[in-house]
Amino acid sequence: MSSNLNAGVTAPAYVDGRRATKETRFPDTPPFQRAFAPSRYEATIEEVETVGEIPDAINGIYFSMQVDHHMPPMFEEDILFNGDGCVSSFRIANGHVDWKRRYVRTDRFKAESQARQALFGRYRNPYTDDESVRGVIRTAANTNIVFWRGVMLALKEDGPPFALHPTTLETLGRYDFEGQVLAPVFSAHPKFDPATGEMLSFGYQAGGDGNCASRELVYYSINADGVKNHEAWFEMPYAGYIHDFSFTDDWIIFPLTPLKADLERIKKGGNYYAWDPEDCGYFGIAPRSKPSREDIVWVPTKNCFQGHIAGSYQTDNNRLVLDLSMANDNVFWWFPPDGQAAQRKPTTSPMSRYIFDLAKLSSTKVIEPSETVHEIVEFARIDDRFLGKPYRYFWAVSADPSKPYDMERCGPPITGVWNTLIGYDWESGAEQSWYVGATSTLEEPCFIPASPNAREGDGYLVVVIDRLDEMRQDLAIFKAQEVSVGPIGLIRLPLRPRRGFHGNFVEWKDIDDYMRRGGRVATWDLRRRRRGLCLGNLNSSGVKNELEG
Numbered sequence: 223m224s225s226n227l228n229a230g231v232t233a234p235a236y237v238d239g240r241r242a243t244k245e246t247r248f249p250d251t252p253p254f255q256r257a258f259a260p261s262r263y264e265a266t267i268e269e270v271e272t273v274g275e276i277p278d279a280i281n282g283i284y285f286s287m288q289v290d291h292h293m294p295p296m297f298e299e300d301i302l303f304n305g306d307g308c309v310s311s312f313r314i315a316n317g318h319v320d321w322k323r324r325y326v327r328t329d330r331f332k333a334e335s336q337a338r339q340a341l342f343g344r345y346r347n348p349y350t351d352d353e354s355v356r357g358v359i360r361t362a363a364n365t366n367i368v369f370w371r372g373v374m375l376a377l378k379e380d381g382p383p384f385a386l387h388p389t390t391l392e393t394l395g396r397y398d399f400e401g402q403v404l405a406p407v408f409s410a411h412p413k414f415d416p417a418t419g420e421m422l423s424f425g426y427q428a429g430g431d432g433n434c435a436s437r438e439l440v441y442y443s444i445n446a447d448g449v450k451n452h453e454a455w456f457e458m459p460y461a462g463y464i465h466d467f468s469f470t471d472d473w474i475i476f477p478l479t480p481l482k483a484d485l486e487r488i489k490k491g492g493n494y495y496a497w498d499p500e501d502c503g504y505f506g507i508a509p510r511s512k513p514s515r516e517d518i519v520w521v522p523t524k525n526c527f528q529g530h531i532a533g534s535y536q537t538d539n540n541r542l543v544l545d546l547s548m549a550n551d552n553v554f555w556w557f558p559p560d561g562q563a564a565q566r567k568p569t570t571s572p573m574s575r576y577i578f579d580l581a582k583l584s585s586t587k588v589i590e591p592s593e594t595v596h597e598i599v600e601f602a603r604i605d606d607r608f609l610g611k612p613y614r615y616f617w618a619v620s621a622d623p624s625k626p627y628d629m630e631r632c633g634p635p636i637t638g639v640w641n642t643l644i645g646y647d648w649e650s651g652a653e654q655s656w657y658v659g660a661t662s663t664l665e666e667p668c669f670i671p672a673s674p675n676a677r678e679g680d681g682y683l684v685v686v687i688d689r690l691d692e693m694r695q696d697l698a699i700f701k702a703q704e705v706s707v708g709p710i711g712l713i714r715l716p717l718r719p720r721r722g723f724h725g726n727f728v729e730w731k732d733i734d735d736y737m738r739r740g741g742r743v744a745t746w747d748l749r750r751r752r753r754g755l756c757l758g759n760l761n762s763s764g765v766k767n768e769l770e771g
Contacts, residue, residue, distance in 0.1 A: 236298035241340070248291070249298045256633035257690040260291040260305065261720045263323070270312075270319040274711035276699065277682060279672050282729040283388065284312040284684050284697065285374060286665070287367045288722035292325060293340045296350070301556050302636055302721075304345045306331055307364035307376050307384075309391055310719055312684075312697055315730065319713050324391035326376040326384050329359040346380050346483075346494040348433050359396070360433065365410035366724040370421065371448055372736035373397070374728075377410040379425070379465065380432060388733050402450040405440045406432030410724070411466045411530075416607050419446030422474065422510070426464040427483060428455075433494070435461040435483035439506070441474060441513070452511070456518045459504055463495065468534040468544060469510055469610050473580075475544055476506035477528035478520070481557060495557040503528055505576070507542065507583055519583040523590070527553045529571055532602035532616040533609065540580045545616070547600050548574040548591065573599045573618065573646070595646055596620060596653070600638070601666035601723070605678050615679040617645045617667045617702065620655070628660040632690035637721065640664045643685060645705040654705040661691040663721075669702060670727050679703060684727060693718040 235247040248254040289305040307326035312319055325331060333355050334341050342360055343350025351360070361381020368375050375383040375397060385397040398404060405428045412423035421444045429436030437458045443451040458464075463481040467474065480498040488494055503526045508518040529547030536542050549571035558564045574591035602618035619640040627639045640663045645654040658664055665686035672681040683700040694717055698709035 235294070239298045241294060241296050241298075244339075246294060248294045249300065251298065252634045253300070253302045253636050254291075257688065257693060257718070258302070258633065258636045258721060261288075261718055262290065262292055263717075264308075264325060265717065266320075266322040267715070267717075268320050270321050271714045271716070272317070272319060272711060273714060274699075274709065276314065276317040276319065276711045276713070278317065280314050280670055280682060280684075280699070281316075281731075282314060282670075282727055283733065284314065284668065284725060284727045285367045285369075286310045286312075286686055286719075286722050286725035287365060287376065288720045289362075289364045290325070290720040292331065293334050293338075296340045296343045296352075299556075301345055303364070304362065305364060305720070306362045307378065308719070309367055309374070309376065309386065310722075311389075311391060312713060313389070314713075321713075321715065322391060323719060324386075324393075326363045326386065327393035328361060328363050328376075328381075328384055329396075330355075330362055333358055344491070344493065346433055347488050347491065348431070349489050350491050366726075368412060368414075368726055369728040369732065370412075372733075375412075377408065377412070379410045380407055382406070382408055388728065399444060399448065399450065402444070403442060403453075406430070409467065413467070413469055413609060414606070415469070415610055417610075420444065420451070422469050424464070424467055424476065426458065426476075427461055433488070435485040435488060435494075437461050439464070439476065441508070443510070452513075454508070454513045454517075455515055456506065456508065456513075457515070458506070459520050460501070464506075466529075466531045466546070468531045468546075470534055470536040470542060471610060472510055472536060473542055474508050474510050474513075475534060475542070476508075476518075477531070477546065478504040478506060479528050480525060481527070481552070481554060484560075487560070493557050495554065496560045497552040497554070497557055499525060499552070499559055501525065502588070505544070505578070505589065507578065507580075521578065521583055521586050521589050523576075523588060526550065527569075527571075529553070529600050530602055532573065532618070533604045533613045535610060535612045536580075537612075542578040542580055543612075544576045544578070545573060545602075546576075547571045547602065547618075548594075568623075570597050571600055572596055573602060573616070596644060598622070599644065600640070603667050603669055605669050605671065605681070607671065608678055613678065614649050615645065615647055615702070617643070617669065617683055617705070619664045619667065619685075620644050622655075622657065625657050626660040628691070631661055635663070637723075638663075643667060643683075643700070643705055645702065656700075656705050656708050658687060661689070663688045663690065665722060666724055668725055668727050684725075685709075686722070686725065688721055695719055 290308040291305040341352040363376035365378045373385040383397040385394040407425035428440040429438035439456040461483040463479040480501040502522045504520045527549035532545040534544045551569045572594035575593040620642040622642045687696040697713040699711040
């Protein structure tokens, strides 16, 4: 069919589910419509509009990762998770805010930019890619953004990290920890021990090219100087999904969800994952220090979908405590069981506290939560200074079905109606909450301590608010102990970045100190050319962001 714009007739962008036009048009499906449509821009704003109080104690950069397709996808039913990584940064100092947004220039992004069209097919399925990109690293680096030894690492669990300059957001290249981390996949949720500065991380389905449904699980310990302490390989009970993990002084914990990969289905061009409603979930528990392949114990739990972890710690009576969101059904409904159509179902996901008897791990038949909090909660965060240790407070977002959502003005929700911010005190059982309104949703909260030596929970929360009806975002600032009061300050963007999932705040002194030491960053791309990169000094305002080779 030829196009006739005057008659309001155009050729379909997709035929039988595949892109069928050279025109740059996105699918007419909910993940690509209205407030959830790709935003597809890079921008810089000096002196962002603010309302209310921007505390002087906040001096640093809040980084937010968004998932933002920069090209129309190959397949009409493509999912949000398959979009390109795009990072926003809010530089906050002395009550003023500057903002910028840049795409992560992965190998995938660069190949598609050169071709001016999508070349990579279904989520994590290389058998659906264009022949021209066979063997190209597929990751979109779109899930999380963390600070490590002077650079920001853009992360997605299906590939290696990509390093970004912390103030310019320039992509520096693939990052393999000076050649020490060579598995094809790396978690989007590495953890940092505040007592040692150590990074603990992992990769699941880490065999082969990372997209072949292997049961291999790799674990890394990397010290504060960037030297790998240990690498261990384990075998999972099945090729399932491990999005997050946690640690204590002596243990590491891997929640395994029965969202299963199957190589034959993948080779046929199908979904990478299929939900198994019959099989159990597991918690893999192993010693933190130099574990062997045989040391891990897989403790079964009921069929469930494990979500993000709040915290974990061990007790004096040989118990391990783990707190995480635990959904009662398939949260990723677009990956249905084999042979079934995708169907969205109501789910609950309470914060669930599991207590493991470390002396009885191997004999535990099914572990059940000892306590649950709230009915629907996700994206929990704590005061990161207490990671791996006993802690008191967590903050999270909730999808409260009793609160109104304006479907007419905002369109169908794609990732859940996260309409309420909550704060919870494990010690007292007290809960605070704040409802954002019928035309907005919330992203993951992030805690910022009031000072380096402040007591636990004494500080602020920053939370992205997606103003769906206004097609823009705010960054809201709350007093962490006064969530129910509402935000004390708003940083008001006049633009709409596409929705993201994770973000982290980095103190300016941590960035500045590393730069002044002349920190050297070696990425895979740069080492291949036999040269390193030194990050130049930054002044206190962060205005001069020169790179010096």
